[in-house]
Structures are given as structure tokens and as C-alpha cells.
Amino acid sequence: MKVLNKSGLSLLIVSLFWTIAGCGANTSGQQQEAAAEPTAQPAVEILNVSYDPTRELYEAVNASFQAYWKQKTGQTVTIKQSHGGSGKQGRAVIDGLEADVVTLALAYDIDAIAEKGLIEQGWQQRLEHNSSPYTSTIVFLVRKGNPKQINDWPDLIKPGVSVITPNPKTSGGARWNHLAAYGYALQKSNGDENQAKEFIRQLYQHVPVLDSGARGATTTFVERGIGDVLLAWENEAFLALKELGPDKFEIVIPSVSILAEPPVAVVDKVVDKRGTREIAEAYLQYLYTDEAQEIAAQHYYRPRSTEVMERYADQFPSLNLFTLDQYFGDWQNAHRVHFADGGLFDQIYQPQG
């Protein structure tokens, strides 16, 4: 009995020590920040938690914003970046990664953060265009010469065609792919849900591999030579083309696709705690300026600014784009119907009785 008491006591003491040490580290960090440059504005650091394919985009944007902010206020700002799968990044923020701003692939992931009270409800109305400063869409990447003659959605379910798309349960990009295909089928059948479901069901029967993420799917298609067509974000398809050589692949633009809106938001709880609200908001608003829009277009994201868009018109062929809320209401709804347990995606893979 005595032994147990002692061990319990030592446990208590050590955990107490940790708590105190943790608090101490925090306060000393804040003191340092405050003491840095008493006269000029102290240098400030913010963290942008984003998803995988935006790494190069934000490297360019951050350098540009740093110069802009220095010129405007004389303050030096450092923007740290964190990249990973969109859902994983969302979870990291919920679990305590101190992001000042989040720039993720799906509003669903930011909704999840908002649900935990870190971001105020209605965040998507705070900035223009659904808080999405740039957009993209879902296109097809096919092998050079387009040997299977894939030009539009119906060609994907022709006999002998195999389609590569990641698993929508683990990949945000794959959810856009899924909704793009479903939206096309809805539009074609004048809103007949049964026909749309049948199209999606047939589509997945043509998918031999469900990678867990978008980059994995690209590798399967490009390096392993599996599949005739890869469903991909437009910016990722451009990047694959640029890096792997246009002599091997080509991009096919379908007649209809979805307007993919990767949204951005300030994490209220974090900026209020760290006192970085002003700069975090300025950072996100900067994404809408012509400079940033130009950078987005150079990284193959469709800019919102019509002026910039006109300059890059050759790069972004126009196609019939529908928005998420046109066919699916909002992300919560889309998720419930399509991707949640027992949803459409699960039904496709249930054993046929």
C-alpha cells in the first residue's frame, strides 16, 4: 500500500513540474516577443496551415506579402508554412497546432475547426467569393495522343477504360472528383438522382486502385503506368505536365466540371491569443490583390480577378462550371449524402446481395 502511495505521489509531483515548466516556457516566450524592439514595430511571425499542393504558391505569396507589409508598416513579418493532407491539417489545428490562418482544400475541414469553437461561425461570409481567393476545377489527365479517346465524362465508363482517382474517404481532392462526376451526371439527366448514382457506381467500377491521397494517385498514374485517365485538380494536372514533360501526357477539359473553391480563414481563438489578428486579416485580404492573384495564376490556380483572368485566358479554357451549393447545398450536406458512413460511396462498395 505504501509503495502505491509513493508512486502515486511521484506521478503527481512530476506532472505538476511539467505543468509549471510548460507555463514558464510560455510566459518567457511572450516576454521575449514584447522586449524585442521597443521603438520600431516588433517583428511578428504567423503560421499558415495549408494543404499539400499549395506549397510553392504560398512560398511565392509569402515573399511578396512580406515586402508589401514591410513597405506599408515598416514591420517585418515572417510567415511559417505547414503543409499536409487537408483533413490531417484540420485535425492538427483542432488538436492545438497554433495556426493564425488556415488555407485548406475544403470548406468541410474549416467547418470542423469552427465546430470546435476555434473559428467563429459564418466564417465563409467574411471574405469575398466564399472566402476562396482562387479556384480550380477537376480535369482529366490522359496519356499522350489520348489513345482511348477520352473527351468527356461518359467516356470514363466505356468498356476497357480504367480511371485513377484517390479514395474520397481519405482525400479532399478525391471528394471534389466525386462531386464533379456526380454533378455532371445530375446535369445530364436533368436532376435524376438515380441516374446520377448509377453513373457514379459505374465510374468506381472502372477504378482499379484507390490511393489514399492525390499525390499517390498521380504517382500510380504517372510512374506505375496504371490507368488511362487521372482525375485531378487543374493546377495539379498542369504541374504534372510541367514536371514530367508534355511529351507524355495531355490535359483534357470536360464539357462540365465543378468550381473547386479552396477556402481561407483566420483562426479567431489563436490570433486573439497571440495578438496577430490585424496581420492575419491583412494577409488573407492580400490574397485578393492583383499581385497575389497574378501569383496564383502563375501557379495554375484560377484567379478571381477578372482582369488577371483575362491575361491568363489561354491557360484556363472556359468550361461550364457548377458550384457546390448548386447541386449539393453545402459541404455538410454533401458529406452526409456521399462520404459519411453508409453514404453513397459506401453503398457502392457494399457486397451485392
Place this chain on the structure above:
Amino acid sequence: MVGILKPREAVLPGFRLTLGFTLFYLSCVVLIPLSVLFLQSAALSWQEYWQVIADPRVLAAFRLSFSAALLAGALNIVFGLLVAWVFTRYSFPGKRLLDGLIDLPFALPTAVAGISLTAVYSANGWIGRYAEALGIKIAFAPLGVVVALTFVGLPFVVRTVQPVLLNLEQQVEEAAVTLGATRWQTFWRVIFPQLLPALLTGFALAFARAVGEYGSVVFISGNMPMSTEIVPLLIMTKLEQYDYVGATAIALAMLLVSFAMLLCINLLQWQSSRRSLSG
């Protein structure tokens, strides 16, 4: 010898302190994280819990995960023993180097292993193209899962068997031969019983590692629901949907099944080591 240390004086001082430290350390690293699993899944009622587990997709994944892990462990017993045997009984140029390479699956990030294995075993890979010509699909099929799990489990069997093989006394084998045993009898009746506990330990370790393996498998399996989805992937899909409770429910089931299986293996090991000691 007996008189030098009194029974109550252990070699390490401070039993109470060391026990306190042991319990604290184990709690921080193992017991508390595991009990969180139980707590989080306690949010579900038994019926809901059963619904999560009894889903056909989850059951299919359990079947694949455990059967592939058992198969991979069995393969490793056979080939790990052979590898360990060659390294301890024969000498050849480059032996040290090869011996060091055995540990690589420990050190390699499993995702790297998964990508390399997929490159080799897929339809246009070095080995995959010949297997495919014979009609055997390895990558993006259940067989690919077994290949990946065998890869990550190999060092466990080799490294547990090697020291036992090194300690075997030559005289015992010589005695067996002088008593008229054939080669096969010498191996089966004299050497194998002494190896069995180590083999079982290696099997248990390789099996446990294989059941929880994620990184290497997701690349080679193709992740097709109902056929090549493993349990850790299902847990990841639940987490990706912010379904913590569902994820921990599956994780808990996995933990319990693995624990039961490891317990059986340990019992077997205990029995066989007793037998080999007494016999």
C-alpha cells in the same frame, strides 16, 4: 554465492523508487494513451459499437489484416530461420554487410518501403512484370499486402533466432550424430526444439508489427473496399472524417484481437520453452 547477497538486497537499489518510476513511465508512455482509447470509444453504446465493427467493410478489412499478418509471420518464420542459419553457420565474403542490411526494414520510413515495393511489384516493375505474365497479380491485390508485411517483419525473426543459434553447442549435435541420428533427425529432434521459443517470439513480434502496419501497405494494396483495405486504413478514413469515436472503436477492437492472439502465442512460447528446458 547464496550468502553474499541477502535475499532482500537486490542488485539495483531502491525497489520502491524503481517500481514507482516503472509505473510512472509505463503510465505516461503506454497505459494512459491506451486507456484514452477505451474512454473515447465509451461514448458509444454497445449496439452502436457493434454496428461500427460489424459493418461488412470493416469485417473484410479485419479478415485481410489478420490473415495477411499471420501469413507474413509464417513466411518470416521459414525464411527468417533460413537467413539466420546461413548467417550463423557459414562465412562468405560480404557477410557482415548483408547482415547489417537485415535491419534496414527497421530504419526505413515505411512509406518509402511501400513506394519502392510497389515500383518493383506493380505490372511494369522489375518483378511484377514477370509475375503478371504468369497471371499472378501482386501489387494492388491482397498478395501485395502480404509482401509488404513480410518485408517489415523479417528482421524480427532473424534477430531473435540468431543469438540462439550462436549459443547452440556443437557438442550436442556431435553427440546426436554419434548416436546415429540422421541430419533431419538432428535438426528436428535436437536443434528445432531449442529454437522454437525464439521463433515464436520472432513470429509474435513480426505479427504485431504487421497488424498495425500502415505506411507501406497503403501504397501497394490499392485500398479497394471489400478486397484490399486494411484495418489501419479504415481507422485513418474515420479520422479523416473527424469521426474520432468510430476510429477509436475500430482501434479498440483491433487492440483486443491482437492482444488475444499475442497472449496465445506467448502461452505457446512459455510452454515450449519449459519443455525445452526440462527435456
